[in-house]
Amino acid sequence: MKILLAVLVSLPLITALVRIPLIRSPSIKQQLRARGEFYQFMKDHQADIFAQRYLHCYPPDSLVGFTTEKLHDYMNAQYYGVVSVGTPPQTFTVVFDTGSSNFWIPSCYCTSEACKNRPNFKSFLSQTYVHVGQPFFLQYGTGQLLGISAKETVKISNISVEAQDFGESVFEPGLTFVFAQFDGVMGLAYPSLAVGSELPVFDNMMKQELLEEPVFSFILNRGDNNEDGGELILGGIDHSLYKGFIHWAKVTEKKYWQIEVNNVKVQGQPVLCLDGCNAIVDSGTSLITGPLTEIIKLQQYIGATPTPYGEYVIDCRRLSSLPQITFTISGKEFTLTPEQYIIKESTREELVCVSGFQAMAVGSGDIPTWILGDVFMSGFYCIFDRGNDRVGFAKPVHKRNLLKNYRTD
Secondary structure, three states: OOOOOOOOOOOOOOOOOEEEEEEEOOOHHHHHHHOOOHHHHHHHOOOOHHHHHOHHHOOOOOOOOOOOOOOOOOOOOOEEEEEEEOOOOEEEEEEEEOOOOOEEEEEOOOOOHHHOOOOOEOHHHOOOOEEEEEEEEEEEOOEEEEEEEEEEEEEEOOEEEEEEEEEEEEEOOOOHHHHOOOOEEEEOOOHHHOOOOOOOHHHHHHHOOOOOOOEEEEEEOOOOOOOOOEEEEEOOOOHHHEEEEEEEEEOOEEOOEEEEEOEEEEOOEEEEOOOOEEEEEOOOOOOEEEOHHHHHHHHHHHOOEEOOOOOEEEOHHHHHHOOOEEEEEOOEEEEEOHHHHEEEEEOOOOEEEEEOEEEOOOOOOOOOEEEEOHHHHOOOEEEEEOOOOEEEEEEEOOOOOOOOOEOOO
16 A cells, blocks of 8 residues: 645634655565565465464454455555554554555554564553454455454544544454555545444544545555655645546445446457456555456466466566557546556566556456556546545646556547
C-alpha cells in the first residue's frame, strides 16, 4: 500500500475534500534484492510455509471462519499515509487498502520481531479506548496475523471518527512485516469483506456524516520521488486531477471493489479475457494479477521469462520494443505502456526488469478474476463511489504527467 484543506470542524458535515498525502517507499522486494537477500528469502518464505510449520502454535479453533483473502504478493505494497489513534493521539503509518475491510495496527503487547522497531499502540495511555477482546485472524502469504479487537477514536487528517472498530495485532508472521515501511493496514472495501462484525473506517465516516459525499479517490505516483507517492482524497472528487471524462464501471459484487472487464488486448488485439472476466481494483496489491493460464500467455506475449520464485523478468534493453497492454472496461480502453507495467529493481550487480503481471487464483466462480493493483491504478485517477456502487477512471493530471494513453474515442 498516500491533508491539507481546512474544514469546519464545528459542523457535523465536512464541506471540503480531505487529502492524505501518500508516501511510496522502496518495496520489500526491492530492499531485499538490493541487499542480495531476495532469493534466499523466497526459499524460506514461500506462500503458506509459515502456517504449515507453526500450525501447532495456533489455538485449535483459530483457523475456522476468520480468514479473508490470501495476499501472495503483498511484499510490494508500500503506498502508505499517516493516521492517529486514541486520546491523546498516537501516530501510525498505514496502507490504505481497497482490497480488505479491517483496520489494524501493532499492539504494545505484540510478540513479533516486526513490532520491535516501530510504533506500538498503548491502550493504557488513551482516554477513549474501549476493549472488545474478540480475537481476529487475517491470512497473508507467510501465515496468519493474530490480534484482538477494540474501539477507539481514529483521526485521518482533520476527520475524527469516534468508536471506530480496529484490531491490535499481537502476532505478525514472517520477516515481510519486519521489512515493511508501514505499521498497519486500513481497509476500504465493503463491510461484507470484514473479518468479524467490525465496521470499516469509511463506513463509519458515512454513518457519522463526516463526509460531503460518500466517495474517495486515489492518484498514485510512480518514479524516483518516493516521498511524493500521490494522494488519497476523502469525501469527493478533485476535478483538477484529471482530464476529459470519468468513465464509470458498476460494482458487480459489494464485497471487493469488483467490476467487469470486457477483454484484455496486446498491442490492440484482444487475446485474453475474451468472454469477459471480473476484476478487483485493489490499492493493496502491487501488481496486476490474473488466472495462471492467462498470465502465462501474457508473459509470453511480452517476452518475459520465469524465475524459480514466481517472478517473470525481461531484458531491460528490450523495454522500448514491448507491446502496450489494454484493459477494456465497460467498452472503454485503458492502456498501459511498457514503462508502466515493467518494474525496475536494482541488485548489487545489475538492474532487473520485472513483469508487473503475476498469476493468482482469486474467487471461486466460473468467471475468471483479475486484480488491478497499483501497477494499473498508478496509470489513472481512480474514484470509489459508495453512494452509487461504482468505480471511476480518468486520465490523470499529476506532476510528472505519467500517462498520455487514455482513449476518449
